[in-house]
Amino acid sequence: MKRPAFLPDNFILALIGAIVLATLLPISGMAADVYDHFTTFAIALLFFLHGAKLSREAVYAGATNWRLHLCVLIATFVLFPLIGLASRPLLSHWLTPELFAGLLFLCVLPSTVQSSIAFTSVARGNVPAAVCSASLSNLLGVFMTPLLAGLLITTQGSAGVSLDAVTSIFLEILLPFVAGQIARRWIGTWVGNHPKLVKFVDQSSIVLVVYGAFSASVIEGLWQQLPLTSLAVLVGVAVALLALMLLLTFAVGRRFFAREDEIVLLFCGSKKSLASGIPIAKVLFAGGALGSVVLPLMIFHQLQLLACALIARRYAVAADRADVVTQPAGANPRA
Incomplete structure (x- = not known):
């Protein structure tokens, strides 16, 4: 039976359910540690399957698409910080110094890796290019984020660089992807x-990340750290920032790139990494200020997952319709 057009699909319902469940029953303690390992396995499986699915020619083409990677880096480490700085005259009247420092910190973070690539896959974008762009953004972010934060934000701590992000990218993303490429000759067909199967792993990994990330945010006091009015202002700022970056990356992508690369720029250039941001924030910001500083990031992270899930689904539906239109008469279309 066909689902009515006004109802969300099962993927969106699963994301909403994950957020509600995390709000009511956030996972914590030893269970959270086990869950984190399971999520890591799911992410590794996702990239193993993508490695087995993609031809070496496609991977090479994605790695050498330097114009696309440069645009992603400019969006991440130039446009975001400039927008944050430009908002100072207006937001200084509405946000505390700690919250505005948190907004600037959000703006200098690298892009996400797992969800950016998973959303690109769901939207039928250029997955090899997304793997390269998102991974490069995070590798550079290990060094660029503390540097930019030191230049733009006055902190009480000292900047430092953690190698955890580099290790995670290698073990969870690049190593499984390379292993999939090696195994392609046996399991690629x-x-x-x-x-x-790949679609199920794509979408399941996103739901797992949403529940884990939102659980961590709730436990950190997402709903208790601010009065309702201040929280509403912060959510509005996060929505405006995300909408602006989505519009900018979409406009540039639509103007200068093919559809598959447009999707990569949209998802990799508009998102920020909670996984990289929290560890770096613990080094850069002292004591009691940490909670207020990371709150904008926690809110932005949840909003970007929901918005990009909806956008990815719309791209996928449009691609399915295009496939049906271009199928020869009597053909048996495949997803």
Whole structure:
């Protein structure tokens, strides 16, 4: 039975359910540690399957798409910080110094890796290019974020660089992807013949990340750290920032890139990494200020996951319709 057009699909319902469940029953303690390992396994499996699915020619083309990678880096480390600085005259009347420092800190963070690539896959974008762009953004972010934060934000702590982000990217993203490429000669045909499996792992990994990330935010006091009015202002600022970056990356992508690369720029250039941001924030900001500083990041992170899930689904539906239109008469279309 066909779902009515006004109802969200199962993927969106699963994301909403994950947020509600995390709000009511956030996972913590030893269970959170086990859950984190399970999520890591799911992410590694996702990139292993993508490695097995993609041809070496496609991977090479994604890695050498320097114009696209440069645009992603400019959006992440230039446009975001400039917008944050430009907002100071207006937001200084509405946000405390700690919250505005948190907004600037959000603006200098690298892009997400797992969700950016998963959303690109769901939207039928250029997955090899997304792997390269998101990974490069995070690798550079290990050094660029403390540097930019030191230049733009006055902190009580000292800047430092953690190698955890580099290790995570290698173990969770690059190593499984390379392993999938090696295994492609044996399982590539089977993976290609089961696209629903890759789609299920894509969407499941996103739901797992949403529940884990939102659980951590709730436990950190997402709903208790601010009065309702201040929280509303902060949410409004996060929505405006995300909407502006989505519009800018979409406009540039639509003007200068093919559809598959447009999707990469949209998802990799408009998002910020909670996984990288929290550890770096613990080094850069002292004591009691930490909670207020990371609150804008926690709110922005949840908003970007929801918005990008909706956008990815719309891209996927449009791609499915285009596939049906271009199918020859009597053909058997495949996802």
